[in-house]
Amino acid sequence: MTDAPAHGFDTLQIHAGARPDPATGARQTPIYQTTAYVFRDADHAAALFNLQEVGFIYSRLTNPTVAVLQERIATLEGGVGAVCCSSGHAAQIMALFPLMMPGNNVVVSTRLYGGTVTQFTHTIKRFGWNAKFVDFDDLDAVKAACDDQTRAVFCEAIANPGGYITDLDAISAIADEAGVPLIVDNTSATPYLCRPIEHGATLVVHSTTKYLTGNGTVTGGCIVDSGKFDWSASDKFPSLSAPEPAYHGLKFHETFGALAFTFHGIAIGLRDLGMTMNPQAAHYTLMGTETLSLRMDRHVENAMKIAEWLENDPRIDYVTYAGLKSSPYNKRVEKICPRGAGGLFTFAVKGGYEACVKLVNSLEIFSHVANLGDTRSLIIHSASTTHRQLTEEQQVAAGAAPEVVRVSIGTENAEDLIADLDQALAKATA
Numbered sequence: 404m405t406d407a408p409a410h411g412f413d414t415l416q417i418h419a420g421a422r423p424d425p426a427t428g429a430r431q432t433p434i435y436q437t438t439a440y441v442f443r444d445a446d447h448a449a450a451l452f453n454l455q456e457v458g459f460i461y462s463r464l465t466n467p468t469v470a471v472l473q474e475r476i477a478t479l480e481g482g483v484g485a486v487c488c489s490s491g492h493a494a495q496i497m498a499l500f501p502l503m504m505p506g507n508n509v510v511v512s513t514r515l516y517g518g519t520v521t522q523f524t525h526t527i528k529r530f531g532w533n534a535k536f537v538d539f540d541d542l543d544a545v546k547a548a549c550d551d552q553t554r555a556v557f558c559e560a561i562a563n564p565g566g567y568i569t570d571l572d573a574i575s576a577i578a579d580e581a582g583v584p585l586i587v588d589n590t591s592a593t594p595y596l597c598r599p600i601e602h603g604a605t606l607v608v609h610s611t612t613k614y615l616t617g618n619g620t621v622t623g624g625c626i627v628d629s630g631k632f633d634w635s636a637s638d639k640f641p642s643l644s645a646p647e648p649a650y651h652g653l654k655f656h657e658t659f660g661a662l663a664f665t666f667h668g669i670a671i672g673l674r675d676l677g678m679t680m681n682p683q684a685a686h687y688t689l690m691g692t693e694t695l696s697l698r699m700d701r702h703v704e705n706a707m708k709i710a711e712w713l714e715n716d717p718r719i720d721y722v723t724y725a726g727l728k729s730s731p732y733n734k735r736v737e738k739i740c741p742r743g744a745g746g747l748f749t750f751a752v753k754g755g756y757e758a759c760v761k762l763v764n765s766l767e768i769f770s771h772v773a774n775l776g777d778t779r780s781l782i783i784h785s786a787s788t789t790h791r792q793l794t795e796e797q798q799v800a801a802g803a804a805p806e807v808v809r810v811s812i813g814t815e816n817a818e819d820l821i822a823d824l825d826q827a828l829a830k831a832t833a
């Protein structure tokens with residue numbers, strides 16, 4: 404199947420990007436385990452290296468198995484193109500790389516995956532980039548943070564770990580006004596629950612490690628381009644609008660139009676940063692995407708049942724799931740993620756830090772791991788693990804206070820998960 408936007412999500416998650424293998428007729432996408440591709444002749448090779456012809460040269464840049472996954476995720480997100488890479492964190496660097504120069508900044512939400520807070524607080528400074536952390540519920544503060552050195556605005560659609568929902572329409576309006584792209588990390592929501600491009604996002608990034616793969620087998624990342632941003636409207640984005648010396652003065656935006664960011668991501672980003680997804684990982688993630696909607700429906704159904712049960716349990720202080728009527732984010736579910744608020748939330752156990760640690764140690768079905776988006780139910784005490792490098796103030800702002808645990812609700816039987824939580828809470832609060 405090539406391009407058939409009329410098809411529904413369940414059809415596209417199986418077929419988009421894939422066609423029977425032209426060499427063998429293989430129905431499933433083969434794992435093209437190859438480093439290089441034979442050129443037809445010297446002219447063909449020269450045209451490929453000059454970006455005058457699109458084709459396969461070397462698997463650091465492009466690979467047929469990875470290409471199917473790129474087309475599939477781009478289709479599911481409603482984008483024009485996508486670049487896959489080695490991890491979600493790689494995707495974040497690859498998304499910022501064409502936009503930022505030393506001295507530039509990105510305006511980011513305080514409610515982010517803990518590793519992203521660390522990457523943006525410390526590591527990107529080595530590139531001369533800076534992140535300005537702002538409460539994205541305070542729209543005036545977001546607006547005020549955008550200055551003439553800002554080159555992007557960054558947030559998560561459903562924010563890890565608390566399951567907070569970002570008002571993407573309001574944030575994208577602010578980014579538009581500032582003349583910079585909005586980058587949305589859609590890892591926790593997936594394109595089944597939320598389509599950030601429909602809410603004004605320019606770029607969507609994923610950790611495909613999570614729900615897109617769905618079973619905790621491989622790490623991967625992806626950047627999807629909406630194709631809607633005018634990179635030449637100002638002089639802010641010279642990597643995309645000005646002549647590129649490494650390709651004989653080619654201008655990416657002028658040459659590739661809506662696909663400028665995607666081509667830059669491959670021809671410069673993967674070529675020079677080398678954060679490439681391998682074809683085995685692409686295979687596992689392709690397998691995962693085939694059942695995405697089925698799994699997400701069950702994740703949401705189970706999360707709702709368990710959040711309601713916890714909220715009514717006297718051993719629990721509060722539950723942050725946005726699917727609950729009591730959540731301040733509940734009113735955003737219908738607008739931003741109408742099929743449900745995802746499978747991720749935190750809850751506070753009476754008894755604080757100590758009780759959280761005992762709870763985690765006492766669970767039998769839930770696994771204590773630093774991952775999310777698995778078919779298995781997972782739990783972690785963020786303050787002592789993923790958000791450990793953060794100050795207590797940052798932990799609270801990120802929704803990872805010491806008295807809360809984060810759960811990623813799996814697709815098991817909800818009553819089994821509730822029974823497991825019940826017995827572990829009894830031990831934790833005894």
Ligand SMILES: *Cc1c(COP(=O)(O)O)cnc(C)c1O
Pocket residue numbers: 490491492493516518519559563588590591609610611612613622623624775
């Ligand atoms: C896991 C995760 C990341 C980082 O992805 P990796 O694949 O682990 O590098 C980024 N954002 C969110 C929301 C995540 O859950």
